[in-house]
Amino acid sequence: MGTAVIADRLQFAFTIMFHYLFPIGTMGLAPFIAWFNIKAYRGRDPEAASAARFWTKVFAVNFAAGVVTGIPMEFQFGMNWAPFAARSGAVIGQPLVMEGVYAFFLESIFLGVLLYGRRQVSERIYVLSSVLVCLGSWLSGFFIVATDAWMQHPVGYAVAAGGRIELRSLAAVLLSPFAWWQYAHVLTGALVAGGFIVAGVGSYYLLAHRDESFGRRFVRAGTMVAFVFSAIAIFPTGDLNGADVTRYQPVKLAAMEGLFASQRGAPLAILGMPDTARETLIDPVFVPDALSFLAYGNVAANVKGLSSYARTLWPPVALTYYAYHVMVGLGTIFVSLAALALLWLLRRKLFGARWLLWMLMLAMPFPYVANEAGWVTTEVGRQPWIAYGLMKTADAASQNVAAGETIFTLIGFAGMYFAIGVLFLLLTLREIGAGPAEAPL
Amino acid sequence: MNAAGFALLALMIGAYVLLDGYDLGVAAIAPLTTRTPAERAAAMSAIGPFWNGNEVWLIAAGGALFALFPKAYASAFSGFYLPFVAVLWLLMFRGLALELRNHFKNELWHTFWDSAFFASSAALIVLFGVALGNLLRGVPLDRRGYFSGTFAFLLNPYAVGVGIFALFALAQHGLTFLTLRVDGPPARRARRVQSIVWWFVLLAYLLVTVATFVLRAGSVHHAAWLAFLPLPSLLALGAVRFFAARGEERGAFVASAAFLASLLLAAAGTMFPYLLPAYPARAGGLSIYDAAPSPSALATTLTVTIVGLCAVVAYTIFTAGRMAGKIRAPE
Numbered sequence: 001m002g003t004a005v006i007a008d009r010l011q012f013a014f015t016i017m018f019h020y021l022f023p024i025g026t027m028g029l030a031p032f033i034a035w036f037n038i039k040a041y042r043g044r045d046p047e048a049a050s051a052a053r054f055w056t057k058v059f060a061v062n063f064a065a066g067v068v069t070g071i072p073m074e075f076q077f078g079m080n081w082a083p084f085a086a087r088s089g090a091v092i093g094q095p096l097v098m099e100g101v102y103a104f105f106l107e108s109i110f111l112g113v114l115l116y117g118r119r120q121v122s123e124r125i126y127v128l129s130s131v132l133v134c135l136g137s138w139l140s141g142f143f144i145v146a147t148d149a150w151m152q153h154p155v156g157y158a159v160a161a162g163g164r165i166e167l168r169s170l171a172a173v174l175l176s177p178f179a180w181w182q183y184a185h186v187l188t189g190a191l192v193a194g195g196f197i198v199a200g201v202g203s204y205y206l207l208a209h210r211d212e213s214f215g216r217r218f219v220r221a222g223t224m225v226a227f228v229f230s231a232i233a234i235f236p237t238g239d240l241n242g243a244d245v246t247r248y249q250p251v252k253l254a255a256m257e258g259l260f261a262s263q264r265g266a267p268l269a270i271l272g273m274p275d276t277a278r279e280t281l282i283d284p285v286f287v288p289d290a291l292s293f294l295a296y297g298n299v300a301a302n303v304k305g306l307s308s309y310a311r312t313l314w315p316p317v318a319l320t321y322y323a324y325h326v327m328v329g330l331g332t333i334f335v336s337l338a339a340l341a342l343l344w345l346l347r348r349k350l351f352g353a354r355w356l357l358w359m360l361m362l363a364m365p366f367p368y369v370a371n372e373a374g375w376v377t378t379e380v381g382r383q384p385w386i387a388y389g390l391m392k393t394a395d396a397a398s399q400n401v402a403a404g405e406t407i408f409t410l411i412g413f414a415g416m417y418f419a420i421g422v423l424f425l426l427l428t429l430r431e432i433g434a435g436p437a438e439a440p441l
Numbered sequence: 442m443n444a445a446g447f448a449l450l451a452l453m454i455g456a457y458v459l460l461d462g463y464d465l466g467v468a469a470i471a472p473l474t475t476r477t478p479a480e481r482a483a484a485m486s487a488i489g490p491f492w493n494g495n496e497v498w499l500i501a502a503g504g505a506l507f508a509l510f511p512k513a514y515a516s517a518f519s520g521f522y523l524p525f526v527a528v529l530w531l532l533m534f535r536g537l538a539l540e541l542r543n544h545f546k547n548e549l550w551h552t553f554w555d556s557a558f559f560a561s562s563a564a565l566i567v568l569f570g571v572a573l574g575n576l577l578r579g580v581p582l583d584r585r586g587y588f589s590g591t592f593a594f595l596l597n598p599y600a601v602g603v604g605i606f607a608l609f610a611l612a613q614h615g616l617t618f619l620t621l622r623v624d625g626p627p628a629r630r631a632r633r634v635q636s637i638v639w640w641f642v643l644l645a646y647l648l649v650t651v652a653t654f655v656l657r658a659g660s661v662h663h664a665a666w667l668a669f670l671p672l673p674s675l676l677a678l679g680a681v682r683f684f685a686a687r688g689e690e691r692g693a694f695v696a697s698a699a700f701l702a703s704l705l706l707a708a709a710g711t712m713f714p715y716l717l718p719a720y721p722a723r724a725g726g727l728s729i730y731d732a733a734p735s736p737s738a739l740a741t742t743l744t745v746t747i748v749g750l751c752a753v754v755a756y757t758i759f760t761a762g763r764m765a766g767k768i769r770a771p772e
Contacts, residue, residue, distance in 0.1 A: 079522055090738045120763055
């Protein structure tokens with residue numbers, strides 16, 4: 001693979017991974033805002049209204065960073081991946097234009113109402129706006145995942161003369177089961193993050209002995225959401241997403257699990273380091289037969305290992321393997337921590353259990369790690385294909401953009417994103433420091 | 442079907458220019474209309490609720506170009522890689538400036554982000570203008586339809602002229618919006634500045650129009666109606682002055698929008714059926730028939746996009762109607 005392709009991949013990976021930090025926050029926090037606004041409206045609950053305003057301000061910082069880092073994504077297909085864009089635009093351009101028209105407008109325009117219109121619109125429209133912002137951010141996620149899902153498992157297309165990929169059925173692209181399970185898993189991941197953020201900020205207020213009424217509210221709501229969705233992240237969404245990978249991308253499954261030799265009753269590797277040269281796992285910890293069971297629901301099922309495939313079809317094994325194990329490991333920790341917190345909540349001891357509040361507060365960054373690791377698994381594991389089985393990544397990069405140009409702009413993006421990251425943290429921590437008590441908008 | 446796709450794309454870009462145009466214009470001309478931080482804050486809050494929604498038109502138009510004419514999308518963005526990255530960075534910088542400014546009550550912080558906002562907005566307008574100028578003039582394309590010229594080629598006098606014209610025209614658009622939305626000293630200054638800027642718009646319009654006629658006279662045969670377009674343009678421009686002089690702010694804003702719309706119609710008519718006209722003009726270019734998706738795929742994209750945009754227009758009007766009302770700048 002040439003330097004130009006590596007540079008293009010690095011730039012895309014860097015810009016999209018950085019961008020994705022913010023949609024995690026918007027998709028995860030939007031339902032809390034809508035929920036607090038509805039509570040405030042229905043129950044004449046001024047504290048819920050303050051809570052909604054507080055999270056709206058945190059959301060707005062997330063949204064702004066998401067918008068500015070999202071602008072390049074819409075155009076990078078054409079800039080760095082021109083041959084792929086020219087070949088497949090009729091298909092993947094479709095969900096992307098729908099993202100703009102059906103989701104991004106909705107989210108932007110009604111966020112304008114939430115931020116500037118509290119005195120200008122009626123209470124009912126204000127509440128409705130927060131629901132529409134949530135809907136917009138979730139729909140946005142759907143169309144983006146639908147685009148990616150097509151690259152993972154192309155459907156609803158036909159290859160025309162000259163290799164051009166034609167759209168046959170938009171319904172098939174949008175209703176692809178691969179897209180729906182992947183989307184359900186992605187949205188669940190964002191809600192786990194949202195739950196842990198809300199619970200973590202609440203824990204901070206309780207630990208710091210300030211805004212304690214809000215703190216209890218946030219810890220309660222956040223813990224419940226984190227528990228429910230970290231369970232759903234494992235089953236059914238994670239499990240069925242995995243079933244799709246097993247069916248359509250068996251090489252990726254083998255790389256994720258570090259399985260080199262095909263075998264009946266394949267074990268599940270909990271730990272271990274893949275050694276691709278000797279085609280073995282170093283220092284593995286296995287659960288016997290478990291992989292066969294998870295993949296096929298049968299402890300004796302045959303699972304194909306990497307050695308059944310030509311090496312040119314292998315994704316980068318180590319990266320796929322580690323990313324997947326980081327995601328699964330963290331997911332297991334999340335569900336345990338959330339279950340523990342929920343148990344203490346039901347025993348009415350959570351708000352006084354400082355050790356547990358500390359853990360909830362410190363857990364905040366890790367759902368971000370898990371979400372990103374999941375994406376690394378799915379995208380790195382897709383290699384060497386840009387569109388699975390249809391087009392190789394190596395053939396997809398722009399011929400008329402030199403590696404040097406891309407590296408130059410990558411450095412530029414890195415500098416700019418560093419500044420954005422610092423400002424984002426500064427502003428978010430400032431909002432949290434100012435507190436929800438009298439958050440004017 | 443391909444022509445309908447071209448029309449939809451032109452419409453979306455037109456909506457972007459008319460809508461984001463006023464907030465870019467308000468920013469670019471703000472150094473002349475605002476003096477104190479409080480006045481600048483008033484000018485910013487005039488566009489605060491709307492700029493993001495306006496900018497989505499650009500994103501959506503980019504998506505529509507991708508889906509409708511993938512080849513042109515791929516050729517344009519990879520061909521103009523570095524200028525395009527410059528546009529992206531400016532757009533990002535501008536978004537940051539607008540969002541970050543109000544988070545600290547510190548005069549230096551405000552001054553920094555305000556200046557960043559004004560400068561990046563003005564630079565964006567000029568860059569968009571230069572891009573449009575090059576599209577009208579044509580760009581060198583290789584056999585596969587990719588840009589084969591140099592950076593210096595893009596900075597020709599004609600394109601730079603269109604860039605400067607864009608700066609005047611959108612400054613005027615922003616001024617009419619500012620007088621509509623803000624009261625107090627900035628509005629008074631905006632009226633004064635606008636009556637001067639108007640003459641620059643007129644002059645630049647005449648020069649660019651004549652230059653365009655000279656440049657494309659040999660290659661645009663299909664549309665004789667283009668020769669009559671300067672009439673509505675001049676009428677609209679006259680109406681801007683007429684309404685502005687009588688203090689009819691809404692009328693002036695609408696007239697300015699009509700002026701811009703007539704310009705974009707002229708530009709689209711000149712380019713049609715090419716998305717990326719070649720230079721020299723007789724070489725043709727990348728047209729709407731080159732490697733376009735099948736008619737049924739185009740029809741799907743058109744239907745889905747138009748239905749969605751109808752809803753967008755409806756709720757844009759609904760929310761804008763509720764969020765209207767003047768912002769008072771301190772005397």
